[in-house]
Amino acid sequence: xxxxxxxxxxxxxxxxxxxxVTSLYLNVDPAKNTNEEYIKNVKTLxxxxxxxxxxxxxSREGYxxxxxxxxxxxxxxEAIKGHNFNSLxxxxxxxxxxxxxxxxxxxxxxxxxxxxFPYIKPLFTILRRKxxxxxxxxxxxxxxAFEVYGDKIKEEIDLFINSYxxxxxxxxxxxxxxxxxxxxxxxxxxxxxxxxxxxLDLFMKKGADYIVLGGDKNIARDFVKHMHSYLQEKYAGCxxxxxxxxDNEVQKEVRKINExxxxxxxxxxxxxxxxxxxxxxxxxxxxDAVLKALSxxxxxxxxxxxxxxAPGFIDKENGLLYADPDQELREKASLVPVKxxxxxxxxxxxxxxxxxxxxxxxxxxxxxxxxxxxxxFKMSA
Numbered sequence: 001x002x003x004x005x006x007x008x009x010x011x012x013x014x015x016x017x018x019x020x021v022t023s024l025y026l027n028v029d030p031a032k033n034t035n036e037e038y039i040k041n042v043k044t045l046x047x048x049x050x051x052x053x054x055x056x057x058x059s060r061e062g063y064x065x066x067x068x069x070x071x072x073x074x075x076x077x078e079a080i081k082g083h084n085f086n087s088l089x090x091x092x093x094x095x096x097x098x099x100x101x102x103x104x105x106x107x108x109x110x111x112x113x114x115x116x117f118p119y120i121k122p123l124f125t126i127l128r129r130k131x132x133x134x135x136x137x138x139x140x141x142x143x144x145a146f147e148v149y150g151d152k153i154k155e156e157i158d159l160f161i162n163s164y165x166x167x168x169x170x171x172x173x174x175x176x177x178x179x180x181x182x183x184x185x186x187x188x189x190x191x192x193x194x195x196x197x198x199x200l201d202l203f204m205k206k207g208a209d210y211i212v213l214g215g216d217k218n219i220a221r222d223f224v225k226h227m228h229s230y231l232q233e234k235y236a237g238c239x240x241x242x243x244x245x246x247d248n249e250v251q252k253e254v255r256k257i258n259e260x261x262x263x264x265x266x267x268x269x270x271x272x273x274x275x276x277x278x279x280x281x282x283x284x285x286x287x288d289a290v291l292k293a294l295s296x297x298x299x300x301x302x303x304x305x306x307x308x309x310a311p312g313f314i315d316k317e318n319g320l321l322y323a324d325p326d327q328e329l330r331e332k333a334s335l336v337p338v339k340x341x342x343x344x345x346x347x348x349x350x351x352x353x354x355x356x357x358x359x360x361x362x363x364x365x366x367x368x369x370x371x372x373x374x375x376x377f378k379m380s381a
Contacts, residue, residue, distance in 0.1 A: 005127060011091055011100055011118045012347050018316065018336070020062045021093040022069035023119035025111045026077065029086040032107075042077045045112040046070045056114070057337065061095060066114055068094035073112075076101065091118045105151040115339045116314070117347065124346060125306065125358045129262060132208040133236070133254050136199065137215035138223065139243040143195055144215075146247075147206050148254045153247045156202060192226040200228045210236040212257055214250075215243040236261060262360075269303055269357060270364040273372050284379070285372040287312075287323040287341070293373055294348045295320050301374040302349040303357045304342060305365040312341025321345055342371065 024045070028038045053066060069092040076090060076099075085103035092099050106126045113119040130150045137144040145156040203211060211227075211234050213220040220238055227235065239253035276283040284293050287310055293299050313322045317334040321344050329335060338344055349356050354373075359365050365372070 007102065008120055008123050008127065009350070011120060012350065014096075014098060014118075016093050016096055016098070016116065018059075018062075018116065019093055019095045020056075020058055020066050020069075020114050020116055021091055021096075021098070021118050022066055022073065023111075023113045023115070024073050024088070024090040024092075025108045025122055026088045026090075027086065027107055027110055028077075028080060028083065028088055029107050030083065035080070038080075039077055041110050042074065045110060046074060049112050049114060053114070065093060065095035069114075072099060089123060113339065115343075116336055117338065117344055119340065119343055121340075121343050121346060121358070124350075124356060129258070131210060131258055131261075132206060133258070134199065134203050134206065134208045134211045135239065135250050135254055136211070136213050136220075136223070137241065137243045137245065137250075138213065138219035139215055140219070142243070144243065145199065145202060146250050147202075147208070148251060151251070153251050155247070188222075189226070192223055195223065196226045196228055196231070200231055203231060203234070208234070210234050210257070210261070212236050212239050212254060214239040214241040214245070214253065266303075266357060266359050266361060266364055269301060269374070270359065270368065270372075273303065273368065273374060276374075282375040282378045283373065284375065285367075286369040287371055290371050290373050291321045291323060291341070291345060293375055293379060294345060294352070296379060297352050298375045298377055298379055299349055299352065299354045299373045300376045301355045301357060302346065303359055303365070303368070303372045303374075304346065305362055305368075305370040306358050306360045308342055308370040309340045310342055311337065311339055312344070313337055314341070314344055319348070321348065345371070 024042070026038060026042055027033060033041070050067075050070065053063065056063075058066065072092050072094060073090060077088070080088070083103070085105060087104040087106060087108040088101060089104055089108075090099075090101040102123075104126065108122055111122070133148040135146040135148055137146075147154045147156065199211070211231055213223060217238065224232070224235065236257050239250075239257060241249055241253050273283045273285065275281075277285060284290060290299070290302070310323060313325055313335050314320070315322070315332065315334050316336055321341055322329065322335075323341055325335065346356055
C-alpha cells in the first residue's frame with residue numbers, strides 16, 4: 001500500500017485528549033524477515049519500552065492505556081500471515097479506542113514511540129519520495145506505456161500495441177521514392193501527434209506527476225517536440241533503457257530520475273535559504289526561530305534534516321511549541337513535554353498548509369542547525 005496525505009491527516013486530526021498514543025514502525029519484509037523474526041523484534045521493542053514506561057510522566061490512566069496498546073500491538077503483529085507488504089505502521093491509543101494501521105510497500109526501520117501525539121515523520125518521508133510517473137518506451141512501430149508509483153508498476157498494454165505507421169510497400173510500389181518518403185514522414189508525424197494526445201489523456205487520468213521517455217532515442221527526441229505543452233512542463237528527462245526492458249529495469253531507472261529530482265529541489269531550497277539568511281531575508285534557521293515562525297503561521301516551506309529529533313514542549317492551551325521554555329513557562333500546568341518537538345513542528349506546518357521537506361542529504365543542512373524555513377513574510381526580531 002502507498003500512503004497518501006489524506007491518510008496521514010486522518011491520524012493527525014484525531015484528538016487524543018492528553019492520553020498517550022503508541023506509534024509502531026516494523027519491518028516485515030518477507031524477503032528479509034520470517035514471521036518468527038519480526039514477532040521477536042516487536043517483542044523486544046515492547047519489552048524495552050515497558051521498562052522505560054514507569055519513568056515517564058504519564059497519568060495512571062495514560063500508563064494503563066499504553067500497556068493495553070502494547071498488548072494490541074503484539075496481537076496485531078502475530079496476526080500477520082502470508083502478507084505481501086514490507087512494513088507495518090500502527091497507531092494505538094486504547095483509552096481513546098483508537099487503532100489505525102497501514103501496510104506499506106516501503107521498508108522501514110523498527111521503531112516504537114510513546115508520546116502524546118502520533119509519530120508521523122517516517123510516513124511523511126515516504127510520502128514526499130512517492131511521485132507518480134508515466135514512462136514511455138519507443139520503438140519504430142510501437143510504444144509501451146507504464147505507470148510507475150513507488151514500488152508499483154503497471155503497463156498500459158492497450159496503448160499503441162499496433163503500429164500507427166508502416167512502410168506499406170505494396171500501396172506505394174508505383175510511386176516515386178520522394179513521394180514515398182514524404183508519405184512515411186507524414187504518417188510518422190501523425191503518429192507522434194496522436195501519441196501525444198493519448199499520453200496526455202493517460203497522464204491526466206492517472207494524476208501523474210512526471211513523464212519520462214526511453215527506448216529509441218531518436219523517436220523519443222521527436223516525441224518531445226510533439227508533446228502537449230502541459231506534458232513538456234512535466235517532462236523529467238530520458239531514461240537509458242531499451243524498448244524491451246523488463247518492469248524491474250523500468251522501475252530502477254525511474255527511481256534514479258526521482259532521486260535526482262528530489263536532490264535538485266533540496267539543493268535549490270537550502271541554497272536559497274542560505275542566500276536569504278546572508279541578506280536577512282524571509283527565512284530562518286534553528287529550532288527556536290522555526291518554532292517562533294510556526295507560532296505566527298509564517299512558514300511557507302519547512303526543511304528538516306532526515307533523522308533530526310529534539311525534545312520539547314507543547315502548550316495545550318494554545319498549541320504553541322517550545323524547545324527550551326523559560327522558567328515561567330515551565331511552571332504552566334498546560335505545558336506538556338514531548339519527546340520530539342520536531343515531529344510536532346511538522347504536524348503544525350502541515351495544518352498551516354506549509355510544504356514539508358525531509359532532507360536526506362545532511363550536507364545540504366550544514367550551517368542550518370538541522371532545521372530551517374522559508375517564510376511567507378518577514379518576522380520582526
